[in-house]
Amino acid sequence: GAGVSQSPSNKVTEKGKDVELRCDPISGHTALYWYRQSLGQGLEFLIYFQGNSAPDKSGLPSDRFSAERTGGSVSTLTIQRTQQEDSAVYLCASSLGGAGDNEQFFGPGTRLTVL
């Protein structure tokens, strides 16, 4: 079956512009995660959605970052007024979300470059 898909695969933007990154999780997965991977660093947790529960936003680095998940499926990560330090690969993952289910499956990522 189809895995996690993300779009666009690459995004180049100018400092100060807003960007939207999209994630389509695996069908039937109720949990969705966003991570950020910067050069020379491991993956950094950003935000987590589980079903209809309030999202865990504790990893968002600033109020310029926001995310939503519509209809329990597709998610959009929005970065407002982008800065050069926002340049990174943004990865989305999904999991079944049941009790004890912790295996997260990742998409290919969106490579964001802020000039």
Next chain:
Amino acid sequence: QKEVEQDPGPLSVPEGAIVSLNCTYSNSAFQYFMWYRQYSRKGPELLMYTYSSGNKEDGRFTAQVDKSSKYISLFIRDSQPSDSATYLCAMGGGETSGSRLTFGEGTQLTVNP
């Protein structure tokens, strides 16, 4: 201090060698442990998943977790050039982490033919 420490390498071995990759961690609440493989410009691919302490084997790969030492390992037997990638350890669980994963920096491995 990072919650999860992983030597970034790079690590270079000849084909057929046994590879040992390791991570240490400081959060004793972590309950489950994973290894991901990431090829260049691709998303991480789940290799191994282990819950609590013990060993798990899958083909040429063996994962070990020692919670008393806060130390996890991934062994690759009969390494192949196709194993050349970055290997990321990840862990989660417990009240402080919930469902999020905390990752190591990743170890870059090259297997030379």
